[in-house]
Amino acid sequence: MQVLLYRPSFERVRDALAERGVEAVVLEHDGHLAHADGSPWPEARPTVAWFSRELMTTPGAPTGKFLKAVHGGSVEWVQSAAAGYEHPVFQGLLDAGIRLSSSDGNSDGIAEYVLAEVLACFQRIDDRRAAQAAKRWERVAFREVAGSRWVILGYGSIGREVARRATAFGAEVVGIRRRPQPDEHALRVVGPDALHDEVANADVIVVSAAANADSEHLIDADVLGRMRAEAVLVNVARGALVDEAALRASLDAGRPGWALLDVFTTEPLPEDDPLWMHPKVRISAHCSGEGDGANARGARVFLEHLDAWLAGNPLRLEVAADWRDSHPR
Numbered sequence: 001m002q003v004l005l006y007r008p009s010f011e012r013v014r015d016a017l018a019e020r021g022v023e024a025v026v027l028e029h030d031g032h033l034a035h036a037d038g039s040p041w042p043e044a045r046p047t048v049a050w051f052s053r054e055l056m057t058t059p060g061a062p063t064g065k066f067l068k069a070v071h072g073g074s075v076e077w078v079q080s081a082a083a084g085y086e087h088p089v090f091q092g093l094l095d096a097g098i099r100l101s102s103s104d105g106n107s108d109g110i111a112e113y114v115l116a117e118v119l120a121c122f123q124r125i126d127d128r129r130a131a132q133a134a135k136r137w138e139r140v141a142f143r144e145v146a147g148s149r150w151v152i153l154g155y156g157s158i159g160r161e162v163a164r165r166a167t168a169f170g171a172e173v174v175g176i177r178r179r180p181q182p183d184e185h186a187l188r189v190v191g192p193d194a195l196h197d198e199v200a201n202a203d204v205i206v207v208s209a210a211a212n213a214d215s216e217h218l219i220d221a222d223v224l225g226r227m228r229a230e231a232v233l234v235n236v237a238r239g240a241l242v243d244e245a246a247l248r249a250s251l252d253a254g255r256p257g258w259a260l261l262d263v264f265t266t267e268p269l270p271e272d273d274p275l276w277m278h279p280k281v282r283i284s285a286h287c288s289g290e291g292d293g294a295n296a297r298g299a300r301v302f303l304e305h306l307d308a309w310l311a312g313n314p315l316r317l318e319v320a321a322d323w324r325d326s327h328p329r
Contacts, residue, residue, distance in 0.1 A: 002046040003306070004069055006061065009052035010036070012299050020310065027055075031065035045074040048309065053081035053105070053298050071096060077315075079305055081105065081298045083158060083289075084238065085319050086211045100319045101305050104157035105298035109291025110208070110236050111161035115169075117260045117282065118204055119145070121232050143203075143230075146170030151202040153218070154209025154237060155189055162206055174198050177209075192218075200226045204234065205256070211238035219243065224250035231256035236288045239264035244275065251280045262288040 003017065004025045010017075014036065017024050025044040026034045033041045049070050055061050067089065070078060077099040080090065085102055093100050120126075122143040131138040148171045152159040155175030163173040163185035175189040176198065183189055190198065195218075199205055205227065209215055219233070219242040227233065233256045235242050244265055251259060260282045261275065267286055275281050305315045 001048065001310070002044055004033075004044075004046035004049040004066070004075065006050075006052055006055040006066065008054040008058070009050060009299070012295065013303060016299075016303050020306070022306070022310075025069075027062060027066055027069065029060075029062065031062035033069065045072075047074060047076050048306065049075050049078045050302050051078055051080045051082075052302070053295055056081055070098070077101070077309060079103070079302045083107065083156075084210055085323065086238070090319070094319065094321045094323075099315070101315045102317045102319055103298050103301045104317065105301050106289035106291070106294050107157040107161040108297065109294050110158050110288045111165050112291060113262070113284075113288035114162050114206055114234055114236060115165045117234060117284075118232055121258050121260065121282070144170075148172070148203040149174070149201055150204040150206065151176065151198045152186075152206045152208060153195065154207065155183065155186070156208070156210075158208040158236065159206070160185060162208065166204075171204075174202075196223060196226055199223055199231075200228070202228070202231055204232045207233070207235040207237045207241050209237050209241060211240050216240050217243040217246075219247070221246040221250065224255065225253075227256040229255045229257055232258045232260060234260045234262075236262050239267065248274060248278065251278060258282065262286055 002023045002025045004027060006027045007029060010024050010026050024036050025041060025046045026036060028034050033044050035041050051066065055063055055066055070093070075098055078093055079101050081103050083102055083104060083106055085100060090100055122145060124140050124142050127140045131140065145166065146169060150166050150171050150173045152162055152173060153176045155177040159175055160183060163175065163183070166173055167185050173186045175183060175186040176192060176195055177189060178192060180189040180191050207219060221243065224246055247259055258280050262284045263286050269275065269283065276283060308315050
């Protein structure tokens, strides 16, 4: 069997593929297909393709050539490095009859990002650094995570990893997902109908749900208006889930207290967007998944799924072709 993968990703799993007797079809930096030793292989017919994180995020990577090869007619299954799959590229794969699996390799890093940003807000790190810069000996009081209530909208792999870390700090967690089921790290897991009631009692609201037609502007003026004045809103999902105009208006009206945003409706965020300079907003450039362990974890997910594929077993994170109607989060 032949597996298509980008040269940097191949080097990460070279030995593992050899142990499994799998031939690598290597996509070189200039976009041509090659054997592992670098000799050209234009007639390769891969059955499996790994859309790795290096291929998705490396500037100048031959992503277009990869997708052209994937749609060449021989590929049956693509392993994605992403947790989400609402992008048209992924829908195009499903529409072409190609099986698709996602990855939870970014979950740990994203969860750490959430904890870091919330702690920075609770601990008033900006105020401490300002006092230091001014050489001002000032005791800065702070909020504790212990005893706080966190509502996590989108209780999939990312949401659960956030919950694992928040509860380790003594927080109480309520998860919200389309198909609720108990989880050891949550006080309870409820359905989306409970969103309005739950946010009213939350100290932290984390948005980590998938983006689809049902979730667009899920955090709207009504939901924002129910949040507490000291609440912290964190979005690590997709910008479309939060009505940004309503968010600005609600922040100006006094609730929530803070918005910690890693994703936006338009990316890169335009220089003239008022969110940049809003005093209650903290912005990062869609980098919550940039942890230094993400590539290694992504490779482990790929190999896990590859073993399942070779054995004819189900793929743990396979995306249903009709996911827009049956998304489990």
